[in-house]
Amino acid sequence: MHWNVFWTEKDIIGDMALWAIGDFHLSLGIGKTMDKFGDLWKNHPEKIRKAFKKRVKPTDTVVITGDHSWGRNTAECMPDFEFIASLPGRKIMIRGNHDLFWDAKRTDRLNKGILGDRFFFLQNNFASYKDYALVGTKGYCFEGRDTLEHFIKIRDREIERLRVSFEMAKEAGYEKFIMFMHYPPTSIGENSSLFTKMAEEYGAEQVVYSHCHGIEHFYDSFQGNVNGIEYRLVSSDYLKFKPAKILD
Numbered sequence: 509m510h511w512n513v514f515w516t517e518k519d520i521i522g523d524m525a526l527w528a529i530g531d532f533h534l535s536l537g538i539g540k541t542m543d544k545f546g547d548l549w550k551n552h553p554e555k556i557r558k559a560f561k562k563r564v565k566p567t568d569t570v571v572i573t574g575d576h577s578w579g580r581n582t583a584e585c586m587p588d589f590e591f592i593a594s595l596p597g598r599k600i601m602i603r604g605n606h607d608l609f610w611d612a613k614r615t616d617r618l619n620k621g622i623l624g625d626r627f628f629f630l631q632n633n634f635a636s637y638k639d640y641a642l643v644g645t646k647g648y649c650f651e652g653r654d655t656l657e658h659f660i661k662i663r664d665r666e667i668e669r670l671r672v673s674f675e676m677a678k679e680a681g682y683e684k685f686i687m688f689m690h691y692p693p694t695s696i697g698e699n700s701s702l703f704t705k706m707a708e709e710y711g712a713e714q715v716v717y718s719h720c721h722g723i724e725h726f727y728d729s730f731q732g733n734v735n736g737i738e739y740r741l742v743s744s745d746y747l748k749f750k751p752a753k754i755l756d
């Protein structure tokens with residue numbers, strides 16, 4: 509499934525931008541606030557709404573890099589989806605480790621279902637923005653919480669999904685790529701990973717990720733230019749809830 513972000517010819521020639529931000533951790537349906545994580549998180553949906561209103565135009569595209577909601581299923585997440593849908597811009601969703609509503613084997617079902625007209629769910633597919641392919645997957649890194657065997661199993665599955673995304677875009681004729689992940693591209697202390705190697709193999713211009721929360725984790729992985737690729741952390745607390753511009 510290939511999703512083109514252009515709506516009309518006017519949008520193509522009009523003023524548009526690509527943004528990214530991740531880890532909203534909303535709970536408008538089930539009332540699990542993020543207040544315990546510090547003042548920054550107090551009333552954070554309002555901060556998100558204000559930042560989007562100020563920066564993002566309706567013709568823009570925003571990639572939201574996972575951990576959307578604390579809801580355990582689509583019904584519990586629905587108020588959060590409605591909140592995200594009410595923000596300006598077209599939204600492309602990446603799967604985070606907390607996104608229990610998203611059955612990884614049924615992404616097509618999400619895209620064809622009631623949420624499919626409001627969001628594009630990016631996994632085993634790709635989206636486009638101008639002449640760029642937007643590719644991505646959840647990713648995985650080792651955080652010392654599972655066995656090495658389990659880590660390798662999940663990482664390899666995610667690498668396969670990422671390759672499918674790149675290959676589909678390539679087959680469709682795309683030569684320019686922006687790569688999105690939920691997890692950081694490397695585990696703490698690594699200089700490279702299968703994810704960074706794949707970004708280099710396909711010539712991704714940027715790798716955009718989130719998942720890392722709190723100042724003690726903001727530098728767990730790459731930021732800035734590494735081997736010609738721009739790595740960018742877009743966790744909402746790192747960005748103070750203001751979407752980061754990825755492309756004009």
Ligand SMILES: [Fe+2]
Nearest residue numbers: 531575719721
């Ligand atoms: Fe998160």
Ligand SMILES: [Fe+2]
Nearest residue numbers: 575604605719
């Ligand atoms: Fe996460």
